[in-house]
Amino acid sequence: MRIDQEPARYLRSPRLVPRGAGAMLHLLSWEEEGDRVLVFGIDADGQVGEAGEVGEADSGPFRDAISGITSGPAPRATDDPSIEDRDEADGHLVRIERAGYRSRVILTVPGRDEVEVFDAWGTAAAPCLAVTDDGVWVAFHHNVREDTGAPDLAKWVALRFVDREGRVFEPAAPMVDRNRDREGEEQSFEFPSLVTSKDGAVALFGRGSHCFYRQDLNADGFSPRRALGDDGWGCRGRRVAVATMASGRVITARRERKGIEVELLDGPAGGAPRLLPVDAAFGRSVEVAAEALALDGRPDPAAVAGRMTLFGDIHQHSAHSDGIGTADEPYLRARHLYGDDFCALTDHESFLGKRIGPGEWRYLKQVAERHDDEGEFATLIAFEWTGRMHPGPGHKVVYLPDSDGAVISRDDVPEGEGLVAAAAQAGAFAVPHHVGWTGADEGAHDPEHQPVWEICSCHGCYEHFAHELGQRGDLRDQMVDAVLRRGHRFGFIASSDGHGLLFHHGMARKRDPFRTGLTAVQATGRNRAAILDAMRSRRCYATSGVKILLDLEVGGQPMGGQLPRVEEVAIRASAHGTADLASIELVGPDGVVAVGRTDGATGEVDARGAAPWLYLRVRQEDGEMAWSSPVFMG
Secondary structure, three states, rough: EEEEEEEEEEEEEEEEEEEEEEEEEEEEEEOOOEEEEEEEEOOOOOOOHHOOOOOOOOOOOOOOOOOEEOOOOOOOOOOOHHHHHHEEEEEEEEEEEEEEEEEEEEEEEOOOOOOEEEEOOOOOOEEEEEEEOEEEEEEEEEEOOOOOOOEEEEEEEEEEEEEEEOOEEEEEEOOOOOOOOOOOOOOOOOOEEEEEEOOEEEEEEEOOOOOOEEEEEEEEOOOOEEEEEOOOOOOOOOEEEEEEOOOOOEEEEEEOOEEEEEEOOOOOOOOOOEEEEEEOOOOOOOOOOOOOOOOOOOHHHHHOOOOOOEEEEEOOOOOOOOOOOOOOHHHHHHHHHHHHHHHHEEEEEEEOOEOOOHHHHHHHHHHHHHHHHHEEEEEEEEEEEEEOOOOOEEEEEEOOOOOOOOOOOOOOOOOOOHHHHHHHOOOEEEEOOOOHHOOOOHHHOOOOOEEEEEEEEEEEEEEOOOOOOEOOOOOOOHHHHHHHHHHOOOEEEEOOOOOOOOOOOOOOOOOOOOHHHEEEEEEOOHHHHHHHHHHOOOOOOEEOOOOEEEEEEEEEEEEEEOOOOOOOOEEEEEEEEEEOEEEEEEEEEEEEEOEEEEEEEEEEEEEEOOOOOOOEEEEEEEOEEEEEEOOOOO
16 A cells, blocks of 8 residues: 655655554655655554554654654664664664775674675665674675676675674575666665564565666575566665564565555565675775876866866756765765766756655755765755756756755755756856757746756766767757857856766766766865855856867957957966867857867867857867856947
């Protein structure tokens, strides 16, 4: 049965605890009065409340916002942002410890020293455990490939067993249906939960990119994965709550599009699986590629003005909306795998029946603040406002000045002009993206509170129609060049819009969609305020996913600047690529204004000219590109 969510009550984060012949279901509920924990009784037949009707057994007090709910025998509200990194049962605790990109899974057993279950260069996350008479089952997901030992995009559940002597084992049978190279919409297997039977069989539950699954393990090995409920764009939660009833059957609860689905299933059977001893150390250490770190010895043109060029991906998604992975993973990946300087997680505020309420928003902000490291790595506070497709307002990412700001939902502010105004009132600014697909919302444009547009991502490039990098959608009059020609002013950024999927449902031009767009800023410091200031002043540029250095000066004005008149002025531009340059060009309303000289990975333009706007475009021999923000005249 289902506990329906309603416009006045959004439900999330189910937890189940056996109680007598039945169980108790704990939920987080966002209502008009605030957030609270709801508790429902479930009978031995899996029915919620009396006579199959939803019956609220108990509830906690309302609070302004609740970040999460704990696991264990007495779930309770918590504001601890590390909630996704640990689980506890019967006095046992499993937790994730991280040092840079290295992850360790640690099990604490009562009366015994800590046991290291997993140690790898990659991201392990979302641990859970199930205590048996013989030891403890531990499950978690990670992104380290079993064949090469290197980190990858897809995440998969891993199982370990720790016996009473503290020895660590893994199933002897190979996991069925594990495919870290699977393409299409349904990828990965993450956020595990576990139950075991009296004969030692295991039922493993987890989340794919679009639906929930169950996979059993017994003396015969792993069963195939079986989808629970909707198998297409279904699940909007992160973890299946599970508990074993007195009857031996398994009660489950999961957040689907329309609410919390409660389902009674047969328990696992077939005997205990065979095990093999395993070393906790897994995979291999992988160094970040030299070209991803700093500037690899290339001169930074921004240094002349006392600034520094910084790179970051500031538009991406997690399992908190329609992506995969925890909220921590984008920051870990950006800093320690790609060597970026800054990052933002921008989950949809309202999408496919799910809204981010104040509690979940508090959690997402807490995680962002936890990864912010002044002077070393910066995190931005942002979300994606998801308006209707063209001729509606399309989609915009909103960047807030700090973590005090609230989400502005399309359910409350449905039009782009209202969104831009609300963002301005909050000290924030908006950025439209994939404009040739969902629309540019030209009527709502405000050059002060919508100072930059995202022109390249995993969806392609929207510089102009039929772009060489490909593009999703064909709204020719919404492309960047068309809107600039109609007199609007904005700078350029690029980001991945990555959801964690290989080739992004087949839409992306690269296997790794997180390297399909990068924002570069010429900032006074590696911190949130300086990066946002650079974007507001349009002293920023877009790349197709690599760290090309470039600079532009028109009549003494830097990229993003303005000149009072349209008159012929000196133009100087330079670029230092990550590969040999194919071309360096100055682009205006009528097309290419000037073509510069290239020499290997460097190029420069030295010209004179005049136009309502001019920007620099760089192509590399390997197909990667970069675009400066325009300088405007008149």
